[in-house]
Amino acid sequence: MLEAARWQTHHVSQRDLLVLTEEPLNAETRLDRQRGVITPAGRHYVRTHFPIPIGPTVLELDGARRIELSLAEIRAMPPRTVRVTLECAGNGRRFLEPAVPGEQWGLGAVGTAEWTGVPLARLLEEAGLRPNTAEVLFRGADRGIPKDLDREIAFERSLPIADALREDVMVAYAMNGAPVAREHGGPLRLVVAGWYGMASVKWLAAIALLERPFSGFFQADRYVIDGRPLREIAPRAVIASPAEGAVINGREKAATIEVRGYAWSGAGRIAKVEIIAGPAGASAAETWREATLGEQASPYSWREFSLRTLVAFDYGGPEMDVGLMARATDEAGNAQPLGARWNALGYANNAVHPVRIRIRA
Amino acid sequence: MLEAARWQTHHVSQRDLLVLTEEPLNAETRLDRQRGVITPAGRHYVRTHFPIPIGPTVLELDGARRIELSLAEIRAMPPRTVRVTLECAGNGRRFLEPAVPGEQWGLGAVGTAEWTGVPLARLLEEAGLRPNTAEVLFRGADRGIPKDLDREIAFERSLPIADALREDVMVAYAMNGAPVAREHGGPLRLVVAGWYGMASVKWLAAIALLERPFSGFFQADRYVIDGRPLREIAPRAVIASPAEGAVINGREKAATIEVRGYAWSGAGRIAKVEIIAGPAGASAAETWREATLGEQASPYSWREFSLRTLVAFDYGGPEMDVGLMARATDEAGNAQPLGARWNALGYANNAVHPVRIRIRA
Numbered sequence: 098m099l100e101a102a103r104w105q106t107h108h109v110s111q112r113d114l115l116v117l118t119e120e121p122l123n124a125e126t127r128l129d130r131q132r133g134v135i136t137p138a139g140r141h142y143v144r145t146h147f148p149i150p151i152g153p154t155v156l157e158l159d160g161a162r163r164i165e166l167s168l169a170e171i172r173a174m175p176p177r178t179v180r181v182t183l184e185c186a187g188n189g190r191r192f193l194e195p196a197v198p199g200e201q202w203g204l205g206a207v208g209t210a211e212w213t214g215v216p217l218a219r220l221l222e223e224a225g226l227r228p229n230t231a232e233v234l235f236r237g238a239d240r241g242i243p244k245d246l247d248r249e250i251a252f253e254r255s256l257p258i259a260d261a262l263r264e265d266v267m268v269a270y271a272m273n274g275a276p277v278a279r280e281h282g283g284p285l286r287l288v289v290a291g292w293y294g295m296a297s298v299k300w301l302a303a304i305a306l307l308e309r310p311f312s313g314f315f316q317a318d319r320y321v322i323d324g325r326p327l328r329e330i331a332p333r334a335v336i337a338s339p340a341e342g343a344v345i346n347g348r349e350k351a352a353t354i355e356v357r358g359y360a361w362s363g364a365g366r367i368a369k370v371e372i373i374a375g376p377a378g379a380s381a382a383e384t385w386r387e388a389t390l391g392e393q394a395s396p397y398s399w400r401e402f403s404l405r406t407l408v409a410f411d412y413g414g415p416e417m418d419v420g421l422m423a424r425a426t427d428e429a430g431n432a433q434p435l436g437a438r439w440n441a442l443g444y445a446n447n448a449v450h451p452v453r454i455r456i457r458a
Numbered sequence: 459m460l461e462a463a464r465w466q467t468h469h470v471s472q473r474d475l476l477v478l479t480e481e482p483l484n485a486e487t488r489l490d491r492q493r494g495v496i497t498p499a500g501r502h503y504v505r506t507h508f509p510i511p512i513g514p515t516v517l518e519l520d521g522a523r524r525i526e527l528s529l530a531e532i533r534a535m536p537p538r539t540v541r542v543t544l545e546c547a548g549n550g551r552r553f554l555e556p557a558v559p560g561e562q563w564g565l566g567a568v569g570t571a572e573w574t575g576v577p578l579a580r581l582l583e584e585a586g587l588r589p590n591t592a593e594v595l596f597r598g599a600d601r602g603i604p605k606d607l608d609r610e611i612a613f614e615r616s617l618p619i620a621d622a623l624r625e626d627v628m629v630a631y632a633m634n635g636a637p638v639a640r641e642h643g644g645p646l647r648l649v650v651a652g653w654y655g656m657a658s659v660k661w662l663a664a665i666a667l668l669e670r671p672f673s674g675f676f677q678a679d680r681y682v683i684d685g686r687p688l689r690e691i692a693p694r695a696v697i698a699s700p701a702e703g704a705v706i707n708g709r710e711k712a713a714t715i716e717v718r719g720y721a722w723s724g725a726g727r728i729a730k731v732e733i734i735a736g737p738a739g740a741s742a743a744e745t746w747r748e749a750t751l752g753e754q755a756s757p758y759s760w761r762e763f764s765l766r767t768l769v770a771f772d773y774g775g776p777e778m779d780v781g782l783m784a785r786a787t788d789e790a791g792n793a794q795p796l797g798a799r800w801n802a803l804g805y806a807n808n809a810v811h812p813v814r815i816r817i818r819a
Binding site: 130131132133134135136137138140172173175176177178179180209211212213270271272273274275276355357389391392394401403405 | 539540572634635753
């Protein structure tokens, strides 16, 4: 606990991250400062449930055989590298009405890193699978007493066996070319590409095979909507610039607005991002316009988008409020909803979120 | 100058970089600590000719029109992101015999980053091209007196117009998702994907059109072999592990060696990396074996390679010296030479470099 506290004092600056809570540490990526695909480790959002533990350097695998693999042994296996956008399932919770409990994330509980490790399937091969395996269970070294519980538990999550064997599910030891930092779950962290972040168990300590579905707290009481565990990240586009409340000077009854942001989906590549810019409050007579997309660095990675748009100054007076909206559609055809789908714990709120700015004649 | 010196004291640690010279700053990537594709900014090799200047935030473009573009204006244009392996043309110079003058680089003057910026072609469009343009000239804000010259000059380099217009030649403002750090040429740096690093002018201050080939010091007196300016990076594989002089314990008359490293080429993707492990000094009766390759993150990016190989303990005695060699071939069919091609200034020495280790019974 002391160790965790000391860690925070040294490392976190509001310039690099927007800190929501310090203990446990929860902090957002500053999308306004993000450029390109990769989020540097020191600027990548952090989600923790409990104080940051010292992660183990030995991984227990309870398969057909019970084995232990050291960090050095795992690092010696053929590596796999994938760029992955991780998003917290609670991202955007702050905008739900009526308000729901939980970390009040804005839209920055998301980040993209290059993760290097060994496919989980390869490690399970090492320990051997058992017939009748329904799920694979992962235990992190972090533990504590959740708010609605009266006893200490470890952070534990499972994956159905079919999902666990996907080649892009890996036990990672490197993030952006360097060892995984402590706040990001190092030395060993599970990375489940395409899924909300709760599946990517940090400070990975042990892996076991289960014959029936796991029903632990973080699987059955949290990270569920209508009793169903969350899985793939829903599509979302977030406007990083201009910022809410920005004032832009126009000229000759129009203002040029440079809209920029990021779009991602766990269910497929981003097919398009559409943008509307129009007088705030007016019924949207404007039509959606397609933004220019940056590269899709991997099937699991966000894409940068940008659009330069001219907003005409229709109204009298020297100033006008303008609303900007961005909406993502992935290649599987999933489009972002315009309105929020409220749920009691505030998960997966991927509704289009308007940004209001002001233009001046 | 004071500013440059102060910068160094604060930022460089031998743990992150191998510093060859402090003023000007020249430091190698520690490939032994590198994992995955991306090299974090603080661990990416640094090549400077002069003290690190404060880079300008306005770029002068002398085209059909003479214009200035601010950093903010450049950042507002549609971005392009490319992962690029940059290598100093003098990488490997230390291994040339007889020795040649210049920075005595080992094999770590190489690194891979995600660069985000605006294609140069887009900026040239803004300023307009002129007929009869043969080359585009780039001037950095760094200046000083080179060892063999009696006057102060700026770092200047040119590109033939056809090369300058390639879409992957860009003026970059971000490296790995963050603003380009000062030691890497920020705020604005040219990035010429696929070429040796001297072409990627740092602290970019001005761009101009030329009607005839540029013959400045860094174009005609340096970075040339046999009078020809260097261009694309020659293929190379570097063994990152085991390290030179490592001792590995064997068992039952054999030792398992995990060979790991990086391979790259500026002329095309890496097609294969072959490895030999055999008794040092013995004629290579061994055959080359193909290593497993990691992803090729972009046409200009290095690939990780790895091979687990068993070396038999043929000799009497409790110890045996083993030589390891790795050789890269790119998809254009260029293979790394086994012997060095010596040249007076020691450029482009991409010869296979043996690593000697010792195995113990």
